[in-house]
Amino acid sequence: xxxxxxxxxxxxxxxxxxxLFMAYGYDGTSMRQITGExxxxxxxxxxxxxxxxxxxxxxxxxxxxxLNEERMRVLDRHEAEAGGQPVKPSLIVDAFFGTLxxxxxxxxxGGMTFLRLLGRTLTEPSEFIRAFLAHEYKTVMDRFxxxxxxxxxxxxxxxxxxxxxxxxxxxxxxxxxxxALRLVTDWQIEEEDSVDRLDRLVPRLMSFLLGGLRAPLPQxxxxxxxDRG
Amino acid sequence: xxxxxxxxxxxxxxxxxxxLFMAYGYDGTSMRQITGExxxxxxxxxxxxxxxxxxxxxxxxxxxxxLNEERMRVLDRHEAEAGGQPVKPSLIVDAFFGTLxxxxxxxxxGGMTFLRLLGRTLTEPSEFIRAFLAHEYKTVMDRFxxxxxxxxxxxxxxxxxxxxxxxxxxxxxxxxxxxALRLVTDWQIEEEDSVDRLDRLVPRLMSFLLGGLRAPLPQxxxxxxxDRG
DNA sequence: TTATGATTCAAACGAACGTATGAATCACCT
DNA sequence: AGGTGATTCATACGTTCGTTTGAATCATAA
Numbered sequence: 430x431x432x433x434x435x436x437x438x439x440x441x442x443x444x445x446x447x448x449l450f451m452a453y454g455y456d457g458t459s460m461r462q463i464t465g466e467x468x469x470x471x472x473x474x475x476x477x478x479x480x481x482x483x484x485x486x487x488x489x490x491x492x493x494x495x496l497n498e499e500r501m502r503v504l505d506r507h508e509a510e511a512g513g514q515p516v517k518p519s520l521i522v523d524a525f526f527g528t529l530x531x532x533x534x535x536x537x538x539g540g541m542t543f544l545r546l547l548g549r550t551l552t553e554p555s556e557f558i559r560a561f562l563a564h565e566y567k568t569v570m571d572r573f574x575x576x577x578x579x580x581x582x583x584x585x586x587x588x589x590x591x592x593x594x595x596x597x598x599x600x601x602x603x604x605x606x607x608x609a610l611r612l613v614t615d616w617q618i619e620e621e622d623s624v625d626r627l628d629r630l631v632p633r634l635m636s637f638l639l640g641g642l643r644a645p646l647p648q649x650x651x652x653x654x655x656d657r658g
Numbered sequence: 659x660x661x662x663x664x665x666x667x668x669x670x671x672x673x674x675x676x677x678l679f680m681a682y683g684y685d686g687t688s689m690r691q692i693t694g695e696x697x698x699x700x701x702x703x704x705x706x707x708x709x710x711x712x713x714x715x716x717x718x719x720x721x722x723x724x725l726n727e728e729r730m731r732v733l734d735r736h737e738a739e740a741g742g743q744p745v746k747p748s749l750i751v752d753a754f755f756g757t758l759x760x761x762x763x764x765x766x767x768g769g770m771t772f773l774r775l776l777g778r779t780l781t782e783p784s785e786f787i788r789a790f791l792a793h794e795y796k797t798v799m800d801r802f803x804x805x806x807x808x809x810x811x812x813x814x815x816x817x818x819x820x821x822x823x824x825x826x827x828x829x830x831x832x833x834x835x836x837x838a839l840r841l842v843t844d845w846q847i848e849e850e851d852s853v854d855r856l857d858r859l860v861p862r863l864m865s866f867l868l869g870g871l872r873a874p875l876p877q878x879x880x881x882x883x884x885d886r887g
Numbered sequence: 888t889t890a891t892g893a894t895t896c897a898a899a900c901g902a903a904c905g906t907a908t909g910a911a912t913c914a915c916c917t
Numbered sequence: 918a919g920g921t922g923a924t925t926c927a928t929a930c931g932t933t934c935g936t937t938t939g940a941a942t943c944a945t946a947a
Contacts, residue, residue, distance in 0.1 A: 472895075595863065602828075603827060632878055640874070643869060889947090896942085897940095903932100903934075905930105908929080913925080916920090
């Protein structure tokens with residue numbers, strides 16, 4: 430046969446799982462679907478990864494390790510260029526969300542498939558997945574929160590955390606794909622604006638995120654006494 | 659004895675299903691969990707609703723019918739007050755997202771539980787759920803898109819649709835609850851800023867959404883930049 | 888070649904799933 | 918009181934799930 434047998438069973442499984450988890454979710458994808466699409470034996474997943482849970486963790490680790498390191502590298506670069514001064518919020522947002530979105534153009538690193546999987550999974554019900562992701566993200570999250578705290582010293586930290594959260598949500602939806610967008614529109618957005626046009630989505634989303642991040646601070650209704658700095 | 663037997667088996671099932679679907683997702687919740695928590699027989703769901711699919715549709719319909727009608731009523735009111743003039747974007751956003759968030763304070767209408775379920779489900783993998791929601795939402799969506807088109811005549815329609823999409827994402831995350839937020843922060847946000855404090859979340863989210871909606875339009879990169887960084 | 892460890896394979900396991908059944912029990916009417 | 922239709926109940930059906938097993942097959946080196 431043209432293809433080597435043993436060659437990359439693991440990779441074939443990971444690719445199939447990535448695509449299927451993206452399309453049908455974790456619970457909605459069966460081992461038989463995965464191994465069927467990968468063209469390997471049903472038992473191969475348990476042999477190579479141990480369990481379905483360990484499989485999806487590996488699906489994420491394979492991509493997230495690089496992504497989060499790249500985010501750090503970009504932020505490092507911006508901080509070096511700022512030379513002690515706080516990095517501009519737009520650059521921090523770009524280092525975090527822009528790096529993520531640019532990953533979509535890199536098919537060798539999962540491209541849109543992984544991005545949509547990630548977007549979908551952040552709201553996935555399964556507890557252990559969220560716990561795993563929270564652990565994987567901890568370091569990079571702390572780093573970016575700190576950068577934003579320094580970049581926006583006049584904004585309360587709780588406010589920044591919330592807005593980071595909102596930005597994550599908007600981004601997840603944006604990349605989770607056409608399906609969710611169909612809830613907003615059924616007039617197919619003209620071809621030049623289709624979801625596949627990432628070069629248009631990125632600046633669109635960036636404008637929105639920065640607009641939200643820099644919005645005027647909310648006025649709380651209740652006249653609370655200022656008990657904290 | 660104290661409680662009437664037949665009284666409201668349907669309601670008990672709907673309440674239990676709403677809570678469990680919110681906590682564990684559609685696929686992750688079994689009929690046995692639902693009927694167990696509701697204190698009814700396993701067969702009761704199929705007897706009263708026909709199937710699990712029909713059950714979750716009824717879970718949503720019970721709340722969405724009122725919600726979307728209320729959204730329309732609020733928008734009607736603002737349009738009447740505007741007397742022919744376009745309604746201000748902030749009022750449109752409030753009619754759509756503010757009405758949703760205020761629903762969280764109304765325990766009789768599902769409160770936070772339903773809100774978190776809704777936020778979670780908009781990214782749920784199951785195809786039929788998204789299709790059902792898209793259908794339920796169609797009328798109100800068209801109405802609000804039109805209102806935004808008129809309120810922001812200088813903004814391209816495609817841009818508005820995208821930003822509506824981003825707003826939906828940010829809102830879903832915001833209400834999908836603490837779990838996702840823990841991905842951003844593990845320092846428990848001080849008590850006064852906790853997720854339960856909806857009176858703080860609402861203005862926070864509104865500021866963010868409006869900031870994003872009114873952000874400067876994105877500059878798309880020129881089509882022929884050769885440099886590949 | 889033969890020995891060895893890694894991998895693949897077909898087959899089966901027990902558990903959990905959504906659903907269906909038919910008898911028992913209920914509320915309600917005459 | 919007795920009849921009737923609606924509802925509840927225990928139980929079982931057929932599927933599909935993730936996982937396991939032990940033998941077959943592979944790659945590699947002595």
